[in-house]
Amino acid sequence: MLRVYNTLSRIKEPFVPVQPTRPGEPAKVGIYLCGPTVYKPSHIGHMVGPVIFDAIKRYLAYSGYEVTLIVNITDVDDKLIAESQKRGLPMARLAAEMTADYMHNLQVLGIDAIDHFPRCTETMGEIIEFTQTLVAKGFAYESQGDVYFEVGKASGYGKLSHRGIEATQGDGGGMAERKRAGADFALWKAAKPGEPSWPSPWGAGRPGWHIECSAMSRKFLGETFDIHGGGLDLMFPHHENEIAQSEACHGKPMAKYWLHNGLMQASDEVGKVGGRSTRPHEGDLAAQEVGKISKSKGSAPFREMLAEFSGETIRFFILFTHYRRPIDYSQQRIREVETGMETFYRFFKRFERVNGASYYALNAPGRRAKGDAACSAAGSSPLLGAVAEHRARFLEAMDDDFNTGGGIGALFDLVRVLNKFVDDEKLEEPGRRTPEKLDALRNGAVMLRELANTLGLFRQPRAAEAGKESAQAGGSDELAGKLMKLLIDLRAASRKKKDFATADQIRNGLAELDIVLEDRPGGTEWSRKQR
RNA sequence: GGCGCCGUAGCCAAGUGGCUAAGGCAGCGGAUUGCAAAUCCGCCAUCGUGGGUCCGACUCCCACCGGCGCCUCCA
Numbered sequence: 001m002l003r004v005y006n007t008l009s010r011i012k013e014p015f016v017p018v019q020p021t022r023p024g025e026p027a028k029v030g031i032y033l034c035g036p037t038v039y040k041p042s043h044i045g046h047m048v049g050p051v052i053f054d055a056i057k058r059y060l061a062y063s064g065y066e067v068t069l070i071v072n073i074t075d076v077d078d079k080l081i082a083e084s085q086k087r088g089l090p091m092a093r094l095a096a097e098m099t100a101d102y103m104h105n106l107q108v109l110g111i112d113a114i115d116h117f118p119r120c121t122e123t124m125g126e127i128i129e130f131t132q133t134l135v136a137k138g139f140a141y142e143s144q145g146d147v148y149f150e151v152g153k154a155s156g157y158g159k160l161s162h163r164g165i166e167a168t169q170g171d172g173g174g175m176a177e178r179k180r181a182g183a184d185f186a187l188w189k190a191a192k193p194g195e196p197s198w199p200s201p202w203g204a205g206r207p208g209w210h211i212e213c214s215a216m217s218r219k220f221l222g223e224t225f226d227i228h229g230g231g232l233d234l235m236f237p238h239h240e241n242e243i244a245q246s247e248a249c250h251g252k253p254m255a256k257y258w259l260h261n262g263l264m265q266a267s268d269e270v271g272k273v274g275g276r277s278t279r280p281h282e283g284d285l286a287a288q289e290v291g292k293i294s295k296s297k298g299s300a301p302f303r304e305m306l307a308e309f310s311g312e313t314i315r316f317f318i319l320f321t322h323y324r325r326p327i328d329y330s331q332q333r334i335r336e337v338e339t340g341m342e343t344f345y346r347f348f349k350r351f352e353r354v355n356g357a358s359y360y361a362l363n364a365p366g367r368r369a370k371g372d373a374a375c376s377a378a379g380s381s382p383l384l385g386a387v388a389e390h391r392a393r394f395l396e397a398m399d400d401d402f403n404t405g406g407g408i409g410a411l412f413d414l415v416r417v418l419n420k421f422v423d424d425e426k427l428e429e430p431g432r433r434t435p436e437k438l439d440a441l442r443n444g445a446v447m448l449r450e451l452a453n454t455l456g457l458f459r460q461p462r463a464a465e466a467g468k469e470s471a472q473a474g475g476s477d478e479l480a481g482k483l484m485k486l487l488i489d490l491r492a493a494s495r496k497k498k499d500f501a502t503a504d505q506i507r508n509g510l511a512e513l514d515i516v517l518e519d520r521p522g523g524t525e526w527s528r529k530q531r
Numbered sequence: 532g533g534c535g536c537c538g539u540a541g542c543c544a545a546g547u548g549g550c551u552a553a554g555g556c557a558g559c560g561g562a563u564u565g566c567a568a569a570u571c572c573g574c575c576a577u578c579g580u581g582g583g584u585c586c587g588a589c590u591c592c593c594a595c596c597g598g599c600g601c602c603u604c605c606a
Contacts (some may be wrong), residue, residue, distance in 0.1 A: 409554030414573035
């Protein structure tokens with residue numbers, strides 16, 4: 001049974017979709033995640049939510065739900081206007097550029113489970129209509145071309161962030177004198193001269209910050225949907241105001257479950273993105289200043305990180321920690337999980353060596369097997385029994401509020417069991433392979449793939465692997481492949497003659513060039529050292 | 532000040548009212564190897580401090596200490 005932590009109730013609740021399941025149809029689940037304001041290149045903090053919710057959607061789909069995931073793009077906003085004026089660019093052009101940056105980052109991270117990216121500018125009609133309804137129902141009022149939501153009229157305001165109205169006295173961007181109460185917030189803002197604007201019943205203007213999410217979520221997911229997600233920092237006032245608007249408008253709950261991810265924190269010193277670590281002493285971590293990644297801290301664009309780390313590494317790094325906890329970011333931390341990931345990549349190569357076909361070509365079930373089907377199928381061999389045990393641990397962890405960190409732990413164990421099987425059965429030696437043993441290994445690997453898929457991990461061969469394959473197969477790096485073969489053959493001849501000095505000279509010389517040789521029963525393999 | 536989170540091995544990080552407290556990185560010992568690499572096996576924590584509840588707490592409650600977030604259109 002899947003359970004999720006709901007910020008509304010502050011406890012883990014059983015996950016039961018809003019829409020009743022019709023017999024013979026998969027239960028439908030709607031998820032809305034607050035996306036970026038596209039005025040600057042995204043930094044790693046912006047990627048946490050998308051990675052997590054991509055994995056959440058995958059896991060829900062695997063669990064049998066039909067999931068729709070919406071992430072909005074805020075392409076009209078005060079910061080966007082300010083930035084476009086600063087850079088002398090039309091706002092739409094700036095937004096388009098930054099949206100492209102965002103999309104590129106998502107793609108590199110392997111995030112492809114998002115169904116729609118509605119833009120604020122494309123939702124203007126719905127936003128205006130939504131605002132009109134709120135005015136008509138008496139929850140909002142016009143004031144000098146602005147429209148404000150009257151927080152005092154909303155029942156249950158503060159139920160998400162557990163705050164009283166009296167505690168919420170934002171100045172609303174210097175528009176206090178136009179508002180009836182300090183806590184009231186803008187649904188619509190009159191345009192100042194030179195600002196981008198859209199026509200409305202209250203004159204030319206643009207939407208306030210919160211209204212687009214209410215309008216978009218309703219447009220794609222309905223008045224009440226299952227999961228609303230976002231960073232912890234959005235809980236107040238953004239999500240609180242979304243709830244106020246939507247529930248005032250519809251008279252029913254906006255979302256059943258509110259999930260908030262922890263924020264990425266970084267040390268300015270060690271966590272410098274895209275550059276060399278400037279740490280003066282080893283083991284000096286305690287002296288770091290750790291703080292939230294934010295605009296004010298001037299963190300580097302995500303794109304610069306990609307020069308240092310693969311998208312999959314960053315994805316793995318994010319998933320390594322439970323989503324509700326803050327993630328302490330530093331290059332050293334990422335390097336550590338990157339080292340850990342090698343365990344998987346090496347196993348995949350090993351698997352291909354003994355199995356003859358690629359791990360990446362394995363066809364894993366996209367749906368969780370009902371009941372104990374997987375376990376009973378596994379009962380046929382001790383290996384699969386052990387694998388199934390770790391599979392169960394993985395599922396248990398994920399069922400418990402998407403505990404990806406616990407799940408990854410189970411994945412490491414699973415690989416160990418598979419490696420041990422290859423060791424014990426000496427499957428690296430071609431003569432020791434039997435169809436039964438290869439079958440068992442393959443079935444175990446299928447289970448690994450099945451689970452890793454739900455996290456969106458190890459779906460494609462790494463770029464480095466692909467490059468090397470082309471070298472070995474005579475691709476663009478053909479010469480390197482041929483030279484390597486020559487050197488390996490020379491070394492093999494030396495070893496045969498017990499001329500280990502020459503053999504070691506070759507291996508050590510190659511090591512200097514960051515090329516690693518590994519002797520195996522089936523021959524010597526070479527690979528480029530990572531980084 | 533208000534609301535809330537966190538403190539588990541050298542570092543990172545799961546988890547649990549009672550059973551061996553996952554996993555990763557680093558380290559140590561062993562198997563394997565011509566030597567390595569990789570892999571496997573083993574070792575490496577009484578869970579911030581002090582109280583309380585309980586037959587029993589690391590897990591629940593309180594206090595304290597320490598770290599952090601939000602209360603500002605920051606994911």
